[in-house]
Structures are given as C-alpha cells and as structure tokens.
Amino acid sequence: QKEVEQDPGPLSVPEGAIVSLNCTYSNSAFQYFMWYRQYSRKGPELLMYTYSSGNKEDGRFTAQVDKSSKYISLFIRDSQPSDSATYLCALNRDDKIIFGKGTRLHILP
Amino acid sequence: DAGVIQSPRHEVTEMGQEVTLRCKPISGHDYLFWYRQTMMRGLELLIYFNNNVPIDDSGMPEDRFSAKMPNASFSTLKIQPSEPRDSAVYFCASSYAGKETQYFGPGTRLLVL
Numbered sequence: 001q002k003e004v005e006q007d008p009g010p011l012s013v014p015e016g017a018i019v020s021l022n023c024t025y026s027n028s029a030f031q032y033f034m035w036y037r038q039y040s041r042k043g044p045e046l047l048m049y050t051y052s053s054g055n056k057e058d059g060r061f062t063a064q065v066d067k068s069s070k071y072i073s074l075f076i077r078d079s080q081p082s083d084s085a086t087y088l089c090a091l092n093r094d095d096k097i098i099f100g101k102g103t104r105l106h107i108l109p
Numbered sequence: 110d111a112g113v114i115q116s117p118r119h120e121v122t123e124m125g126q127e128v129t130l131r132c133k134p135i136s137g138h139d140y141l142f143w144y145r146q147t148m149m150r151g152l153e154l155l156i157y158f159n160n161n162v163p164i165d166d167s168g169m170p171e172d173r174f175s176a177k178m179p180n181a182s183f184s185t186l187k188i189q190p191s192e193p194r195d196s197a198v199y200f201c202a203s204s205y206a207g208k209e210t211q212y213f214g215p216g217t218r219l220l221v222l
Contacts, residue, residue, distance in 0.1 A: 034209060041216075042216075049209050088152065097154065101152075102152075
C-alpha cells in the first residue's frame, strides 16, 4: 500500500461550484498536512498547511484533516477558472515530506 | 526577492553525457531540496541539505546522481552518465527553519535521448 494515495483526475467542474480534493494515507506517524498548487509548467506553491485534525480556512480554501480516518481534504468555494491547476497533498513524517501524485482540476467557465 | 532560481530551464542531451543542474535558493533559507517529477512517479525527493550539509540522500536513485552545496547560495545536481530514464522535470526548493513551507523553483526540464 502506498503511503499517500491521491486520485489523479482530471476533475472538471463548472465555475462557481464547490470543489473537493482528497488524499488518504496509511501511516499514522504523519504530523503535518499540506496542500500545494501547481500550474502547468511551474513549480508547486504552498497553499495551506495544518498539523491537527479539524478544519483550517483561508479565503475560499478550507483544509480538513481527519486523523482517525487518515483522510485529508481541500475544499475550494466559488471556484474560478484561475483555480485550474494540479493540487498535490503533502504529508510530513520523520523529517520527510511525501507528496501525493496530484489531482488535475479544470474549472469550466 | 527573486525566488528560487534554477538553470538551465530546459536541457536536451544524449545518453551517456554529463548533465549539471543548478539552483540558487532564496537568501536566508537554510534548507535546500532537490526533487524529480514524472507522470509515473509524481514528485520524489532526491536529497536535501540543511545549512549546506547533506542530511538525507536516500532518494537519490543511484550512484550516477550526485549533489553538492558548496555554499548557502548555490547547489548543483549532477547526473553522470545520463540515461533516457532520467528524463523528468527536476525541481529545487528551499525553506527556512523547517520543511513544511517550501518554495519551489520553476524546474529544469531534462530530456535524455
């Protein structure tokens, strides 16, 4: 079983919709949970990070962590065409960051 | 701040040739990371440095890969000899006082023919 699983997509949704992106993980040692956004032909950029179960909100973005289920989510409200990118979850344990393979998201105008 | 700078942005070479990728981290950052990204394997950590010292190189695929950080503002990743399976996008990232908030460079697209 891979340490971090993420559906590669692509996920296509209409502009204005709520987007839900998810990752599951297998190792309960993970302590920090992050979401990176990567535009085409660019490097990933950090969107949000959290180290506890529950929700963390930043503008239109909400990160959710459920440690009991080993499940993390990123919600995007009022999605915009500019949100079209690949979203990678990243988890930190034992001084190592493990990235998911990323989910490609297309917001349709 | 100019962000993390990588060069070259694109590299096309023939199998067996030596390839050197370069990275300038953000000034003041004390961690530097080298990653490789492919469709099949996603983003993989190759090696990382803390205060110019290599800490974990367990992700380096084989002895053909080597990385150095002679000072706080420069690092290289060398592949010698290169093989077609090394074709990928190589990213350098840096961070300050921890590994959670990493700033990535634009990447080097390497194609080995």
